[in-house]
Amino acid sequence: MLVVRPAKRDDLAGIARLASAQQVRVSTLPGTEQRLAEKIDHSRRSLAHEPDTRGRERYLFVLVDGADGQIRGVAGIDACAGNGQPFYNYRRDALIHASHELGVSRPVDVLYPSHGLTGHTLLCSFMIDHALRETDAFELLSRARLLFIARHRSAFANHMVVEIQGVQTDRGAVPFWDSLGRHFFNMDFATADQYSSELSKTFIAELMPPNPIYVTLLSAAAQEALGQPHSLARKTSELLQREGFRTGCFIDIFDGGPVLEARTDTLKTIVSSHYRQVRVSDVQGAAHYLVAAGEGARFRCILTPLGEGLDGQVRLPAEVESQLGCGPGEPVLVAPR
Amino acid sequence: MLVIRPIEERDLNDLYVMAQGAGKGLTSLPANRELLQKKIQRARDTFHQRSAPEAGMYLFALEDTGLDRCVGISGIEARVGLEEVFYNYRLSNTVNASRELGVHVRTPTLHLTNDMTDTSEICSLLLSDTHRKGGNGLLLSRCRFMYLDDFRSHFSEKVFAEMRGMSDQDGRSPLWDALGRRFFDMDFSEADYLSGVGNKSFIAELMPKFPIYLPLLPDNARAVIGRVHDNTAPALRMLRSEGFNFNGLVDIFDGGPVVEAFVHNIRTVRESISRYVLISRKPIDLDVPADQRVMITNRSFRDFRVTTLPVGCIASDTVSVPPEVAEVLRVSSGDKVRLAPLKDGGYSPIQASGH
Numbered sequence: 001m002l003v004v005r006p007a008k009r010d011d012l013a014g015i016a017r018l019a020s021a022q023q024v025r026v027s028t029l030p031g032t033e034q035r036l037a038e039k040i041d042h043s044r045r046s047l048a049h050e051p052d053t054r055g056r057e058r059y060l061f062v063l064v065d066g067a068d069g070q071i072r073g074v075a076g077i078d079a080c081a082g083n084g085q086p087f088y089n090y091r092r093d094a095l096i097h098a099s100h101e102l103g104v105s106r107p108v109d110v111l112y113p114s115h116g117l118t119g120h121t122l123l124c125s126f127m128i129d130h131a132l133r134e135t136d137a138f139e140l141l142s143r144a145r146l147l148f149i150a151r152h153r154s155a156f157a158n159h160m161v162v163e164i165q166g167v168q169t170d171r172g173a174v175p176f177w178d179s180l181g182r183h184f185f186n187m188d189f190a191t192a193d194q195y196s197s198e199l200s201k202t203f204i205a206e207l208m209p210p211n212p213i214y215v216t217l218l219s220a221a222a223q224e225a226l227g228q229p230h231s232l233a234r235k236t237s238e239l240l241q242r243e244g245f246r247t248g249c250f251i252d253i254f255d256g257g258p259v260l261e262a263r264t265d266t267l268k269t270i271v272s273s274h275y276r277q278v279r280v281s282d283v284q285g286a287a288h289y290l291v292a293a294g295e296g297a298r299f300r301c302i303l304t305p306l307g308e309g310l311d312g313q314v315r316l317p318a319e320v321e322s323q324l325g326c327g328p329g330e331p332v333l334v335a336p337r
Numbered sequence: 338m339l340v341i342r343p344i345e346e347r348d349l350n351d352l353y354v355m356a357q358g359a360g361k362g363l364t365s366l367p368a369n370r371e372l373l374q375k376k377i378q379r380a381r382d383t384f385h386q387r388s389a390p391e392a393g394m395y396l397f398a399l400e401d402t403g404l405d406r407c408v409g410i411s412g413i414e415a416r417v418g419l420e421e422v423f424y425n426y427r428l429s430n431t432v433n434a435s436r437e438l439g440v441h442v443r444t445p446t447l448h449l450t451n452d453m454t455d456t457s458e459i460c461s462l463l464l465s466d467t468h469r470k471g472g473n474g475l476l477l478s479r480c481r482f483m484y485l486d487d488f489r490s491h492f493s494e495k496v497f498a499e500m501r502g503m504s505d506q507d508g509r510s511p512l513w514d515a516l517g518r519r520f521f522d523m524d525f526s527e528a529d530y531l532s533g534v535g536n537k538s539f540i541a542e543l544m545p546k547f548p549i550y551l552p553l554l555p556d557n558a559r560a561v562i563g564r565v566h567d568n569t570a571p572a573l574r575m576l577r578s579e580g581f582n583f584n585g586l587v588d589i590f591d592g593g594p595v596v597e598a599f600v601h602n603i604r605t606v607r608e609s610i611s612r613y614v615l616i617s618r619k620p621i622d623l624d625v626p627a628d629q630r631v632m633i634t635n636r637s638f639r640d641f642r643v644t645t646l647p648v649g650c651i652a653s654d655t656v657s658v659p660p661e662v663a664e665v666l667r668v669s670s671g672d673k674v675r676l677a678p679l680k681d682g683g684y685s686p687i688q689a690s691g692h
Binding site for chain 1: 431433434435437438440442444446516519520521522531539540542543544545547548549550552553554
């Protein structure tokens with residue numbers, strides 16, 4: 001059985017192994033073990049409400065196989081995008097260039113540097129074992145975070161964002177970066193991407209062009225890539241759209257990938273989640289639900305068949321109850337699949 | 338004899354024919370009869386001080402007295418950008434550096450400016466093909482500097498010229514194709530024409546207002562920024578020898594450079610001298626090479642006239658002027674005239690009179 005729970009120090013090797021097998025790098029997951037250990041530790045301290053994490057809480061979750069303890073996926077939440085520093089995006093907007101005298105009027109696409117999404121809650125660091133991509137586990141791992149947010153609602157913002165990875169060619173080139181960022185950062189995409197996950201964001205402020213960019217001056221390939229997800233990120237993007245996330249006018253400053261936005265309290269998982277008392281019982285042929293129990297470091301989430309009684313109680317198999325670590329009578333948060 | 342004088346209504350036809358022959362790229366003088374007529378009228382009003390000094394537009398005609406025809410024209414716009422908005426790009430640098438990463442990147446950037454607003458512009462130089470010799474172009478261009486200096490209160494301290502930028506035989510400008518065209522679906526020559534007939538600010542309304550980072554433009558477009566058209570290279574050389582320098586501004590359409598100078602620093606102004614006219618009955622051979630001639634002006638605001646004389650006519654207090662020259666200059670004995678060199682490396686009046 002697969003369980004989602006907060007990452008622990010012991011998970012380091014498992015996460016690193018998983019990361020090295022990925023086809024594409026996840027920019028919000030650091031490449032070195034030391035940085036990764038720091039990230040896990042930061043998550044642990046955020047869960048423990050340690051004062052120095054206030055306003056920059058970052059949570060990291062793992063998808064664990066209950067049978068053998070293997071790490072099969074990772075997913076994160078940054079309570080405040082930017083984590084106390086500016087969160088950079090481009091806002092794509094239109095200007096109308098018009099001349100009354102010449103009878104001409106045409107929209108001009110412009111990318112404005114923006115910090116407008118700073119402080120929104122960010123879903124990030126999503127990574128799953130390739131073998132599980134086409135299974136329910138994908139949904140479990142992604143949505144478990146939303147139940148965590150529902151469970152700890154006051155710790156998160158009213159608006160949520162997700163950066164979806166942008167277009168990259170088979171040979172690893174990023175057209176948007178090559179047409180824009182490369183000129184200013186003087187480095188290839190992979191390097192910049194790595195810096196952005198490992199260094200403070202000061203370098204972005206220092207190197208990013210401060211003025212708006214006219215889309216029409218970008219290369220054709222870059223214009224085409226603008227706001228488009230990487231083919232491997234399409235599934236993530238679709239799942240999030242089913243949740244209620246929408247593409248808005250923001251795009252990533254490095255690869256031009258779309259930024260999805262939503263109001264936290266309108267997300268499907270959060271709206272449809274409700275607390276129930278647990279009763280252990282055999283459940284057969286029932287519908288699947290996401291079930292989450294526990295707070296903070298004890299948070300667990302599982303996708304399981306569940307029987308819903310009329311008395312406000314839910315029936316769960318004994319195995320699930322033990323994996324959730326919840327005692328009898330303890331309320332659990334359930335959300336339909 | 339060739340003489341510079343204020344333009345007159347009767348020059349319209351000659352001017353129209355010259356404008357037609359000039360082809361693309363002469364923004365300020367499009368071959369449009371009605372428009373040229375208006376320009377002439379504006380110039381007449383200016384010379385007769387019927388318009389405010391800052392609205393002044395001075396057009397000088399080069400008349401071949403033998404042919405009784407206008408064979409060239411040059412102009413001064415007293416102040417640009419007062420009625421409409423005058424745009425240029427400023428070519429500047431954006432530096433982004435990160436000490437942490439050891440990165441230091443310099444990005445040439447074009448900023449849209451109105452920096453030349455309220456400045457005098459020398460413009461509209463056009464010379465008939467039949468007269469492109471013997472320093473006629475120099476006379477047309479340089480005579481303006483003495484006018485600027487003699488009537489400084491009508492002009493700004495600094496004057497500038499917009500130099501025609503690079504375009505190919507078909508009139509296509511690489512900068513326009515890479516930049517202007519993306520915002521304004523029109524050929525360069527069409528935009529340039531509209532600009533010349535007074536629509537420049539309308540076009541500018543459609544142009545990008547935010548800075549343009551040059552690395553986003555193709556190489557061939559970047560290469561022409563600040564470069565002049567081959568046909569304009571001699572004009573640029575002449576202005577440089579007068580002390581004009583590139584001031585960092587370029588044309589928003591074709592990237593041609595703007596050059597500027599303070600009037601008091603212009604070589605023609607610095608090297609000019611004053612003399613009293615002495616009408617000479619002695620025959621003087623006027624037909625000497627350009628490098629042995631100097632410009633002579635009558636210093637009249639309303640009826641500014643300039644022609645050339647052999648440098649040998651200059652004495653310590655006076656200049657000997659043959660009667661026919663005095664007649665076209667409208668001067669008589671005892672009038673004060675001004676003299677200045679015509680050619681680079683030619684005789685300068687300062688040397689000739691032993692200063």
